[in-house]
Amino acid sequence: MPNIDDVMDKPSVASSMFTAWMECNVVNGDAQKLTYVEFPTKFVWKRGDWIWKPREVGKCSGRIHLVSPNLGEAYFLRILLNKVKGLKSFEEIRTVNGEEYSSFRDACYALGLLDDDKEYIDAIKEEICLNRRLFGKTHENIWQMEFFITNDRDSSLQFDLCPPDLSLNEDQLKSLTLFEIEQVLLRNNSSLKSYKNMPFPDVDYVSSSNNRLITEELDYEISVMKIEFDRMFLALTNEQHHIFLDIMSAVKENKGGIFFVYGYGRTGKTFLWKTISATIRCDCHIVLNVASSGIASLLLPGCRTTHSRFIIPFELTEDSVCKINPNSDLASLLKKKPH
Numbered sequence: 001m002p003n004i005d006d007v008m009d010k011p012s013v014a015s016s017m018f019t020a021w022m023e024c025n026v027v028n029g030d031a032q033k034l035t036y037v038e039f040p041t042k043f044v045w046k047r048g049d050w051i052w053k054p055r056e057v058g059k060c061s062g063r064i065h066l067v068s069p070n071l072g073e074a075y076f077l078r079i080l081l082n083k084v085k086g087l088k089s090f091e092e093i094r095t096v097n098g099e100e101y102s103s104f105r106d107a108c109y110a111l112g113l114l115d116d117d118k119e120y121i122d123a124i125k126e127e128i129c130l131n132r133r134l135f136g137k138t139h140e141n142i143w144q145m146e147f148f149i150t151n152d153r154d155s156s157l158q159f160d161l162c163p164p165d166l167s168l169n170e171d172q173l174k175s176l177t178l179f180e181i182e183q184v185l186l187r188n189n190s191s192l193k194s195y196k197n198m199p200f201p202d203v204d205y206v207s208s209s210n211n212r213l214i215t216e217e218l219d220y221e222i223s224v225m226k227i228e229f230d231r232m233f234l235a236l237t238n239e240q241h242h243i244f245l246d247i248m249s250a251v252k253e254n255k256g257g258i259f260f261v262y263g264y265g266r267t268g269k270t271f272l273w274k275t276i277s278a279t280i281r282c283d284c285h286i287v288l289n290v291a292s293s294g295i296a297s298l299l300l301p302g303c304r305t306t307h308s309r310f311i312i313p314f315e316l317t318e319d320s321v322c323k324i325n326p327n328s329d330l331a332s333l334l335k336k337k338p339h
């Protein structure tokens, strides 16, 4: 068994990387310009000597271990260490404008670090950038911020659920973000339902986001589509306008119906159909445009041949059916209800 004096004499007992950082701040002016996290960018830890020395080569970034807010003082100490520079003693960490506070928490308040949700939001940002694990503590403001970060297309965050190249609308992104948060919370024996005011993911969106056919049908630039719709709608002739209103009332009231629009060539049938498609897509609803031939399908945006879209067999008999697997993406697309 080791002698207690030998243990106490070990350099690791008297000095840790953290205390050595404070010692370095006492003697080194450059060190005083850095937070603890920034320190390894300019200084390097000499393990055998238990001291920090100015960095001569290489690059390094620092990070303090994540601390749950449930750990109280350790959490507030971590916040301070991410902010304050050149600390020389534990007392100094708790000192703000010459006044020494009894806790790290009070020092955080004195520095105004807890006046809003910024610290929580920064912690979420940090988590997303580094590990993609989300922070357990959450409420509505933070959720909004979290969504904002996730919604940033430049962010490195990508969902496990869907292919990265798919573009999702805002509601789908919100639901996916909530779904990911819910997964993390479930792993920690919690749930979004335990947090007042937190929304819950829309299950329909989550499954839709994983369906390439659905996301493709919703992948229209709404602002561009609106401009296009306004232009066409204002240009409709009286006759086109009447047909437009008839069809759209059937759509809006969910009545369904079959409309047969006929007319001589170049009388504006395609124009009318484009206007109808645009207004429905502007509302983020799905329009499946189909045409009987490949050439005709080129006339409408997002149009496919009827055979290809509904998998209609070429050889038709009395018993022919569309070969759509009920569990397929196509079946989900056809069953997708407007939200």
Ligand SMILES: Nc1ncnc2c1ncn2[C@@H]1O[C@H](COP(=O)(O)OP(=O)(O)OP(=O)(O)O)[C@@H](O)[C@H]1O
Residues within 6 Å of the ligand: 235, 236, 237, 240, 263, 264, 265, 266, 267, 268, 269, 270, 271, 272
């Ligand atoms: N209300 C309108 N205002 C302005 N342009 C229109 C309008 N209606 C149709 N057009 C234009 O007239 C031309 C012919 O229209 P469109 O292609 O829609 O006719 P169509 O009935 O579908 O023709 P076809 O039966 O030959 O395919 C197009 O260039 C279209 O942009």
